[in-house]
Structures are given as structure tokens and as C-alpha cells.
Amino acid sequence: MISFDNVSKSYPGGHKGLSNVSFHIEPGEMVFLTGHSGAGKSTLLKLIGLLERSSRGQVRVGGRNLTRLKKREIPYHRREVGMIFQDHRLLHDRTVFDNVAMPMIVAGLGHAETSRRVRAALDKVGLLRKEKAYPVTLSGGEQQRVGIARAVVSKPPVVLADEPTGNLDPELSREIIDLFGQFNQVGVTLLIATHDLELISRLNKRTLVLDQAQLSQDRPATS
Amino acid sequence: MILERRRKKSAKMSRRNRVQLHTWLARHLQVALSSLGRYVRAPLSSLMTTAVIGIAIALPTGLHLLLENIQELGGSWDGTATISLFLHQEASHEAAAGLARQLNLKPGITHVSLIDKNQALQEFQRLSGFADALEALGENPLPEVIVVEPASDRNTPEAARTLLTELQNMPLVALAQLDLQWVQRFHAITDIARRTVAVLASLLSLAVLLIVVNTIRLEIQNRHSEIEIIKLIGGTNAFIRRPFLYAGIWYGLFGGVLAWVLVTLAIGLLDSPVDKLAGLYNSAFVLSGPDFHTVVALIGGSTLLGLAGSWVAVGRHLHEIEPQ
Ligand SMILES: Nc1ncnc2c1ncn2[C@@H]1O[C@H](COP(=O)(O)OP(=O)(O)O)[C@@H](O)[C@H]1O
Ligand SMILES: [Mg+2]
Numbered sequence: 109m110i111s112f113d114n115v116s117k118s119y120p121g122g123h124k125g126l127s128n129v130s131f132h133i134e135p136g137e138m139v140f141l142t143g144h145s146g147a148g149k150s151t152l153l154k155l156i157g158l159l160e161r162s163s164r165g166q167v168r169v170g171g172r173n174l175t176r177l178k179k180r181e182i183p184y185h186r187r188e189v190g191m192i193f194q195d196h197r198l199l200h201d202r203t204v205f206d207n208v209a210m211p212m213i214v215a216g217l218g219h220a221e222t223s224r225r226v227r228a229a230l231d232k233v234g235l236l237r238k239e240k241a242y243p244v245t246l247s248g249g250e251q252q253r254v255g256i257a258r259a260v261v262s263k264p265p266v267v268l269a270d271e272p273t274g275n276l277d278p279e280l281s282r283e284i285i286d287l288f289g290q291f292n293q294v295g296v297t298l299l300i301a302t303h304d305l306e307l308i309s310r311l312n313k314r315t316l317v318l319d320q321a322q323l324s325q326d327r328p329a330t331s
Numbered sequence: 332m333i334l335e336r337r338r339k340k341s342a343k344m345s346r347r348n349r350v351q352l353h354t355w356l357a358r359h360l361q362v363a364l365s366s367l368g369r370y371v372r373a374p375l376s377s378l379m380t381t382a383v384i385g386i387a388i389a390l391p392t393g394l395h396l397l398l399e400n401i402q403e404l405g406g407s408w409d410g411t412a413t414i415s416l417f418l419h420q421e422a423s424h425e426a427a428a429g430l431a432r433q434l435n436l437k438p439g440i441t442h443v444s445l446i447d448k449n450q451a452l453q454e455f456q457r458l459s460g461f462a463d464a465l466e467a468l469g470e471n472p473l474p475e476v477i478v479v480e481p482a483s484d485r486n487t488p489e490a491a492r493t494l495l496t497e498l499q500n501m502p503l504v505a506l507a508q509l510d511l512q513w514v515q516r517f518h519a520i521t522d523i524a525r526r527t528v529a530v531l532a533s534l535l536s537l538a539v540l541l542i543v544v545n546t547i548r549l550e551i552q553n554r555h556s557e558i559e560i561i562k563l564i565g566g567t568n569a570f571i572r573r574p575f576l577y578a579g580i581w582y583g584l585f586g587g588v589l590a591w592v593l594v595t596l597a598i599g600l601l602d603s604p605v606d607k608l609a610g611l612y613n614s615a616f617v618l619s620g621p622d623f624h625t626v627v628a629l630i631g632g633s634t635l636l637g638l639a640g641s642w643v644a645v646g647r648h649l650h651e652i653e654p655q
Contacts, residue, residue: 186564197556197559
């Protein structure tokens with residue numbers, strides 16, 4: 109589903125984001141991505157969502173070679189990759205419902221279909237009661253769940269999460285991780301960047317470890 | 332069988348196309364309305380921009396109308412390009428009247444009047460105070476005069492000159508005189524005025540364009556994070572562009588309507604003084620407002636300017652925003 113083949117990314121000014129990284133993730137896998145701060149976790153996720161382009165090597169997602177993807181094709185690629193951020197990135201002048209509906213509206217789906225799916229996604233993250241609320245009135249954990257609902261509402265085959273539990277207390281973090289576990293059970297491929305080792309140990313999943321822009325370990329799930 | 336299936340398939344296709352057209356229209360309507368909503372929710376800044384656009388467009392429109400009115404006035408003014416025919420001294424009154432009738436039938440001439448020389452003499456005696464001197468002359472020194480008014484479509488200097496030459500060559504006519512200078516000056520002045528209005532209109536249109544570009548640029552900046560998020564979740568440039576283009580359309584449309592209102596108000600204010608003035612000159616002249624075509628051109632043009640301005644702003648600034 110996701111494969112990196114000798115991928116390097118250097119930022120302007122010579123900063124190394126990633127250096128010679130190769131790995132392969134099967135459809136339906138759930139993988140953690142960890143490493144110290146500045147190791148290149150966000151860079152790796154950005155390459156998958158095409159927020160950045162690789163400097164060298166090939167990135168493939170769902171059979172699509174991202175290196176060759178034209179600029180105008182990027183939006184259609186992003187519709188198949190749900191992204192979740194530490195800072196949620198919600199639209200603060202729109203309700204929870206409207207925020208979650210955005211990917212459906214952007215993709216031009218009809219009204220009835222949109223409503224149905226948005227409610228289903230909100231129900232899944234336990235926020236159906238708050239559909240008319242504005243993000244500022246929600247707690248951090250609730251805002252993150254809105255972000256998650258938005259990432260999964262259009263049922264993308266791949267979901268990426270960058271430090272999704274970064275600002276949350278341990279209990280909320282566990283809830284969020286369990287939610288990811290549930291998505292994985294219905295076949296979504298998940299890649300979750302986190303430096304919270306306790307969370308990683310909670311679910312027994314494959315873990316990629318980055319160290320100074322290089323892939324230092326690829327630990328499979330222990331069976 | 333195959334045909335049947337194909338027919339079914341194409342029926343299904345056209346139904347789907349119709350549905351797609353439906354959602355497409357619905358989506359555009361929704362975007363148009365939501366950008367209208369944004370306009371209404373920030374009334375102060377929207378109204379300021381609209382007012383600037385309205386005033387900038389009202390100015391050349393008002394001048395254009397004024398010019399049209401003046402031209403109409405020039406065209407209908409008695410004596411604008413009248414030609415006076417001074418007949419030979421020996422021409423009798425009957426011959427003069429005959430010529431006047433003949434001229435009246437000529438195409439290109441709207442009005443002919445004959446000034447009886449005896450009548451003219453009496454009037455002159457009465458008004459000039461030279462009664463005694465004229466008495467001493469014994470004979471009436473004034474010729475018969477025919478005043479010819481060319482049709483308004485011949486009211487250009489060239490046409491008037493051609494008519495003049497023709498009349499000059501008539502046997503009864505001693506002298507044909509046209510106040511051509513006046514006509515020429517009038518045309519020269521209106522020509523300069525028309526060009527001035529055109530230059531002004533172009534400059535102010537450019538100003539309107541720049542105002543819209545700047546307004547939309549600011550809006551794009553204000554909605555920077557929103558644009559970023561929409562790009563993150565797979566919004567195409569066309570999708571992101573749309574609300575800004577509609578915003579430009581609304582600015583242009585409302586600006587144009589405001590310009591129309593301003594021009595109409597200005598004409599309303601000028602109406603009664605102009606009536607009074609026209610009354611003093613025994614003229615039936617009335618100030619006319621913008622006609623239907625002018626209003627359509629005004630509002631349509633301003634809407635197009637709004638769209639063009641937002642297109643420029645969006646083209647320059649949207650691609651600068653990429654999600655991080
Ligand atoms: N936009 C950028 N410009 C320059 N350097 C960057 C940029 N983004 C990240 N980096 C550098 O790339 C390296 C990896 O960063 P990042 O992928 O954010 O790491 P992590 O998410 O693991 O903390 C760091 O050294 C960081 O300074
Ligand atoms: Mg990071």
C-alpha cells in the first residue's frame with residue numbers, strides 16, 4: 109500500500125529530513141512510526157500526503173508513483189489519504205458537522221450522502237451530539253476526534269496521523285489509539301507517528317523507528 | 332437485445348448526467364450564496380469596497396450621460412446650423428416664397444422660413460432707432476431672407492458645407508451664410524469631451540480592477556489557514572478559487588447597481604434646475620437618464636470587472652499557499 113524506495117529528502121539550506129529510507133507497508137496494516145524529535149517522522153508522513161516531494165528515491169501509495177504525479181493530480185491523491193494532525197487543523201468558523209463534511213463537499217458528493225456519512229463518522233468518534241457545536245467550544249480531545257472523523261469520513265484507504273495524542277492526557281490518548289485500532293479492523297491502512305512509547309506498547313503493531321533521518325529499526329508485531 | 336441494452340445504458344447515462352448537472356448547479360448556487368453570506372456578514376468592509384467601486388463607475392457614467400444630453404441639446408437647438416439665404420435685391424416676394432416652398436420639399440432640410448423684407452424693415456426701424464435714416468433712403472435696402480434648417484442627420488460640418496454650396500449656387504441666392512464655426516466648435520468640443528470621458532472611464536475601470544484585486548488579495552490572506560486545510564483534504568484549485576470569484580462578482584454587481592443609483596439620484600437632483608433653465612430659453616429640453624442599454628452595460632461591465640479582478644488576485648496569490 110505504501111512503499112519507500114531509497115527515499116531521501118533534504119530541505120532548503122541542506123537540512124536532512126530523511127536519508128535513504130526504504131520500507132513497505134501492506135494494505136490493511138497498522139504501523140507506528142517513532143523516533144526522537146527531529147528524526148524525520150513528520151517529513152515521512154508529508155511525503156506520503158505530498159505536502160513535500162522527495163529529493164531522491166521513489167514513494168508509492170496504492171500503486172501510484174508519487175514522484176511522477178502532476179501538480180493538478182495532487183488533490184485527487186490527497187482524497188485517498190486521510191490526514192490527522194497534532195494541532196487538529198479545524199475550520200473555526202464552521203460547525204463540527206461542516207468541518208467533518210468538508211472532504212465530501214470538496215469531492216463534490218451529494219447532500220444526502222454527505223449527511224449520512226458525516227453522522228456515521230461523528231457517531232464513530234462519539235461526537236454526534238456535538239454536530240452543531242463550534243470547535244472552540246470543544247475540549248482538546250474532542251477537537252482531535254473531530255479531526256479524526258474528518259480524516260475517515262470519505263473512507264480513504266490510507267490514514268496518516270502525526271502525533272495525534274501529543275497534547276492529550278494518557279486516558280484520552282488511549283481512547284484515540286483504540287479508535288485507530290477499530291479503523292484498522294475494517295481494513296484501513298494506518299501509519300501513526302508518535303513518540304509515546306506507552307501507546308505503542310498498548311497495541312501490538314509493527315513499528316518503524318527513525319533516528320537522525322535514517323530508518324534504524326523495523327520491528328514487526330510480536331506474535 | 333444488444334440495442335435494447337445499449338438504449339437502457341444510454342438512458343441511464345443521461346439520467347446520471349442530469350443528476351450531475353443538478354449537483355453542479357446546486358454546488359455553484361451554494362458557493363455563490365455562501366460568498367454572498369460572507370459579504371453580508373462583514374457589512375462595513377464590503378460596503379466600503381462596493382461604495383468605492385460604485386463611485387468610480389458612477390463618475391464616467393454620469394459624465395457620459397451629461398455629454399449625451401448636451402449632444403442632444405446641440406442637435407435640437409434652433410439655429411445650430413441654420414443657413415441664411417440672402418436673395419438678390421431684385422427678387423420679388425413671390426419668387427422668394429416660391430423658392431421657400433421648393434426648398435421645403437428638398438430632402439435634408441427640416442424647416443424653411445421666409446423673412447418678408449417689409450416686415451423685417453419695420454421691425455428694424457422699431458428696434459434700431461434708425462427710423463429717420465431709413466426713411467431717407469426711400470427704398471427698402473433689405474433683401475428677402477430665407478432661413479433653412481438642415482435635417483439633424485446632416486448636422487455635421489461636412490454635410491452642412493455641401494448643402495451650403497448647393498444653396499449658394501441657386502440663381503435667386505445672392506449669399507448663403509452658415510455659422511459653420513459654431514457647428515465646428517460644438518463638434519470639436521463634444522469630441523474632446525467624449526475622448527476625455529473615454530480616458531477617464533478606462534482609468535477608473537483600471538482603478539476598480541485594482542480595488543477588487545486588492546480586496547480579494549486581503550480576503551485570501553485572511554482565509555490563509557482555511558485554504559491550507561482545504562488543500563490538505565484534497566480541494567482542487569478550481570474549488571478553492573470559486574468562492575473568491577463569486578466574491579468578485581458580487582462586488583462588481585453591487586458596485587454597478589450602486590453606480591446606477593448614484594447616477595439616477597444625480598439626475599433627479601439636476602432635473603428641476605435644468606427644467607427651469609430650459610423654460611427660460613423657451614426650450615422643451617428634458618434631462619434624460621440612462622436608458623436600458625446603458626444600465627445593462629453599466630452593471631454588466633462592472634460585474635465583469637469584479638470577476639476579472641478576483642481572477643487576477645486568485646491567479647497571483649492562491650498558488651502561493653501550500654499546506655505545511
Ligand atoms: N520546512 C523545513 N525546512 C527546513 N528543515 C526542516 C523543515 N521541516 C523539517 N525540517 C528538518 O528536518 C528534520 C526532520 O524534521 P521532522 O520531520 O519534523 O521531524 P519529527 O517530526 O520527527 O520531529 C529536522 O532536522 C528539521 O529541522
Ligand atoms: Mg513532527
